[in-house]
Structure formats: C-alpha cells, structure tokens
Amino acid sequence: MTILKPFSSPESLTFAELGINAALCSVLPAGLMHPTRVQQLAIPAMLAGRDVLALSQTGSGKTLAFGLPLLQTIHQQLESVSSSASNAQALVLVPTRELAQQVTMALHALASKLSSSLNIQLLCGGIAQEEQLAELAAKPKLIVATPGRLLDLCTQSHISLDSIKYLVLDEADRLLEMGFWPDVQKLMAMMPKRKQTLLFSATLPEALDSLAGKLLSNNPQRVEASTRNAVAAEIEERLYLVNKGSKAQALIALLKQYQWPQVLVFISARDDADAIAKRLLKAGINAAALHGEKDQTVRSQTLANFKANRIQVVVATDLMARGIHVDALPVVINLDLPTSAPVYVHRIGRTARAGANGLAISLVCHGEMLSLTAIRNLTARELPLASLADFPVTDKPSERVRENGTDNKVAPKRPPRDKQANRRSLNKHSIKAFKGKR
Known part of the structure; x- marks a missing residue:
C-alpha cells in the first residue's frame, strides 16, 4: 500500500485542480475555496478508482473528501446512461444515527443542486421502517446507513446491495471494532x-x-493527512485534578465563571448524563x-436546538463523540475521562473544527490515572494536571501492588477519624432513632 502525506499547503490548490468538475465546483458553498489536506490527498486517489485508507484529524473535512468524488462519479453516470431504475451504487456506513443524519444532510445539500435524480437515502434506527421503505421506492443512488438498520432491511429483502460499486466506512476504527x-x-x-x-x-x-489493510485490494493508497491519532493544534487542552465527588460542583462553577455560549459536556454513563443535566438546570443553566x-x-x-444556540449546555454520552459538527463550538468538557484513549481524541475534536480555535477541559480524579496515562501515550502529549481554584483535592491516590506480575489497585485506607465518624453515624441511625416515626 502506497502512503501519501501532504505535499502542499491547502491554499495553493483548488478543487478543480484535484479533478472536481465544473458542475460540482459550481454548487460548493461560497466559503469553501481550497481543499483541506485530507481532501488534497484522498480526492485524486478516489477519482482514479483506488481503494483508500485516510487518516486525518477530527474536523478536517473528511465528509467532503469522500463525498465529492462519490457525487461526481454517480452524477456522471446518471448523465451518460438512463439509470432511473437502478439500485444504489454507493453506500456510506457510519456508527451512529446522529452522524448518519449529518452526513446525509451535507451530501444532499450538494446533490440536490446537481440533479433531481441523484437521490440520497438515510437508513438508521429511530425512524419508522414504513417511512424508509416508501423513500426507497424512489431508487436512491447513494445510501447513508447505520449497520444495524441496513442489515434488518437487507435480511427482510427490502433492499439489495448487489449493485454497490463504492463502499465508505466513515469512522472506520469504530466500525471495525x-x-x-x-x-x-x-x-x-x-x-x-x-x-x-x-x-x-x-x-x-x-x-x-x-x-x-485486508479490506483494501484495489491498488490501495494510505492517506496520512496528519500524525496518527493526532489532536488538532488549534485545540487548547486543560486538565484539572479534582475530587471525584466535586466534579459536578466544579462543572457548574466553570460554566458560571466563563459564561460560554455553547458547551458540550461528555460523560460515560447515560444515567449520569440525565442527573448532571438536572443539576445544571437547578443551578440556572440551560x-x-x-x-x-x-x-x-x-x-x-x-x-438541533444546541446547534441553533437555543440550549447552552448539552451533557452527552459518546454517541456525540464521532463526527458531529457544531459550528464554532468553543468548549468541550470531559466530566470523566473515557476508558478508551481514542475516544478522548474524538470527544475533544468536536471543538476547533475547520481550522477554528477551541478549548477542551477535562476534570480528572485520582481513579482515572490509568485512563490519563493511556491518553498521554496515544496522543504523545504531556497533558499536565493543574489545580482548580476553590476545589482543593482531598482524595488520596489509590495504592498499587504487584501480584503475580499484575497491577492491582488497592483502595486507600481511611483515616481513623473517618472510621469514628462512620460509627457515630451508624449509632445515630440505629433502629431506635426511627422509633415512633411513620
């Protein structure tokens, strides 16, 4: 597999020089003047018919890097032959519904201006199958789908993939897990x-x-538009060491102090996302x-409300970590660190998109040091921990011992005063304390 890395600054090339024809160039957004690095490298390879593995930072324009060649190729085929009754020619697989909707909207915005017959179909969960079957009757030429819903429809013989000529795995690492x-x-x-x-x-x-690599056999080309697993240079990362039990209060304090217009807060557990959102609402934060x-x-x-600035803060699980674009999102906050280091890169990549600047804050407790070490190793960044004003750390680090060659975490011993306080609490809450209460 040949490997290509950036050969020129984005400002020195145009989309036409990459092989994008006049019809497609004429419908590009007015502000889209020059291709990004991943577009520089991937578009010519795709137009040449080569298989491609493209690695590029979050927010670097990967959707158009594969979307423009697909639209151009399909449009040319529609113009050259009568294919009104043909099945879909291209399939884009993505891991989440939100990303599927976003990719569909981005490609439809261009396709609708090129040709009324260049239909794009969204197939994902959460939408009634009957509605999707009705739209399939229009013979879409390009399908954007999540694997589960598409497999259901194929198994029921509602759709055939036997005419697919182009397959895109967007967020490929997630789809390969x-x-x-x-x-x-x-x-x-x-x-x-x-x-x-x-x-x-x-x-x-x-x-x-x-x-x-095994999926690519047609004169494959590997595109490395940035260092593997790299974080965009425009993202400022701040990591604060806080007590585990102080994270919610620290989040509220940061939001009230800085009054950012939009903040995306990441948390791992669904129940915790609901609980934190309720606490923010009680604190007067939308x-x-x-x-x-x-x-x-x-x-x-x-x-939609978040993108339209009708909601200031969204507390989300990692379904928002992949590919979701919010214009000029200023801040991402990790209320906990993900256990998977690549997820950290995707989370903070929701800010500083398309060359803008952004801030990524992580609130870290002692129990997350293994996750932090993995993130440091993956990104090759120091990521020093700072203290957060008004939130002194009183939790003690977990001790580690070696048994049979394996690291084992041992909970810190409680100070004697804590044990005495617990005994007093138990005495207060004995059965006698509740005698006579209904």
Whole structure:
C-alpha cells in the first residue's frame, strides 16, 4: 500500500485542480475555496478508482473528501446512461444515527443542486421502517446507513446491495471494532467483491491496522493527512485534578465563571448524563441530556436546538463523540475521562473544527490515572494536571501492588477519624432513632 502525506499547503490548490468538475465546483458553498489536506490527498486517489485508507484529524473535512468524488462519479453516470431504475451504487456506513443524519444532510445539500435524480437515502434506527421503505421506492443512488438498520432491511429483502460499486466506512476504527464488525461483515458479503472501498477515520489503533489493510485490494493508497491519532493544534487542552465527588460542583462553577455560549459536556454513563443535566438546570443553566436511550425525535430536536444556540449546555454520552459538527463550538468538557484513549481524541475534536480555535477541559480524579496515562501515550502529549481554584483535592491516590506480575489497585485506607465518624453515624441511625416515626 502506497502512503501519501501532504505535499502542499491547502491554499495553493483548488478543487478543480484535484479533478472536481465544473458542475460540482459550481454548487460548493461560497466559503469553501481550497481543499483541506485530507481532501488534497484522498480526492485524486478516489477519482482514479483506488481503494483508500485516510487518516486525518477530527474536523478536517473528511465528509467532503469522500463525498465529492462519490457525487461526481454517480452524477456522471446518471448523465451518460438512463439509470432511473437502478439500485444504489454507493453506500456510506457510519456508527451512529446522529452522524448518519449529518452526513446525509451535507451530501444532499450538494446533490440536490446537481440533479433531481441523484437521490440520497438515510437508513438508521429511530425512524419508522414504513417511512424508509416508501423513500426507497424512489431508487436512491447513494445510501447513508447505520449497520444495524441496513442489515434488518437487507435480511427482510427490502433492499439489495448487489449493485454497490463504492463502499465508505466513515469512522472506520469504530466500525471495525467487535460491536459493529460482525454486522459490517454480513453486509459486505451481500455486495459485489469488485468495488471501491474507502476507509476514513481520525484514529486507528495499531490492533486494527492489519484488519483495515485486508479490506483494501484495489491498488490501495494510505492517506496520512496528519500524525496518527493526532489532536488538532488549534485545540487548547486543560486538565484539572479534582475530587471525584466535586466534579459536578466544579462543572457548574466553570460554566458560571466563563459564561460560554455553547458547551458540550461528555460523560460515560447515560444515567449520569440525565442527573448532571438536572443539576445544571437547578443551578440556572440551560442544559439538556443526549444519549442513546432517548427517543430519536428527542435526540434530533436536542441536537438541533444546541446547534441553533437555543440550549447552552448539552451533557452527552459518546454517541456525540464521532463526527458531529457544531459550528464554532468553543468548549468541550470531559466530566470523566473515557476508558478508551481514542475516544478522548474524538470527544475533544468536536471543538476547533475547520481550522477554528477551541478549548477542551477535562476534570480528572485520582481513579482515572490509568485512563490519563493511556491518553498521554496515544496522543504523545504531556497533558499536565493543574489545580482548580476553590476545589482543593482531598482524595488520596489509590495504592498499587504487584501480584503475580499484575497491577492491582488497592483502595486507600481511611483515616481513623473517618472510621469514628462512620460509627457515630451508624449509632445515630440505629433502629431506635426511627422509633415512633411513620
């Protein structure tokens, strides 16, 4: 596999010089003058018919890097032959509904100006199958889908993938993990073996490198528009050491002190997202929770309200970490560190998109030191911990011992005073204390 790295600054090239034709260039947004690095490298390779593995930072323009060549190729084929009855030619697989909707909107905005017959179909959960089946009757030429919903429709024979010529795995590292990979394999088995395969991602763990390479056989080209697993230079990272029990108060203090117009707060657990959003509302902060257990209509409306600045703070699980774009989002806050280091890169990549500046704050407790070490190793960044004013750290670090060659975490011993306080509390709450109460 040949490897290409940036050969020129983005300002020195135009989309036309990359091979994008006049028809497509004429419908590009007015502010989109020059291709980004990943677009510089990926577009010519795709137009040449080569398989591509593209690695590029979050917010670097990967959607158009694969979207423009797909739209151009399909549009040219529509003009050259009568294909009104043909099945879909291109498929873009993504891991989340929110990303599926975003990719669909971005491509539809261009496709609708090129041709009324260049239909794009969104297939994901949370939308009634009957509604999607009705839209499939219009013979979409490009499908954007999540693996689960698409597999359901294929299994029920509502859709065929036997005419797919172009397959894109967006956020490829996530789709290659075990949570999605079995479904992706089943879908690929339903497609022609001869097709152009395109993998795009901001991160790619070394463990998945060989698997990704096996999917590419057609004169593949590896595009490295940035250092593997790199964080955009425009993101300022601040990490504060705080007590685990003080994180919610620290978050509220930061929000009230700085009054950012928009903040995306990441947290790992769905229940915690709801609880934190409620605490923010009680503190007078306009906030909402966003996670996979919420109804799709609520999820879509919450995201739309956030993008329209009708909600100041969204507390989200990692379904918002992948690919979601919010114009000029100034701040991302990690209320906890993800256990997967690549997820950290994706989380903070929601800010500083398209060359803008951004701030990423992480509130870290002693129990998250292993996660922090993994993030430091992955990103090759020092990420020093600072103290947060008015939030002194009183928690003690966990001790570690070695047993049979394995690290084991041992909870710190409580000071004697704490034990005495606990005994007093137990005495106060004995059964006698509740005698006579109803």
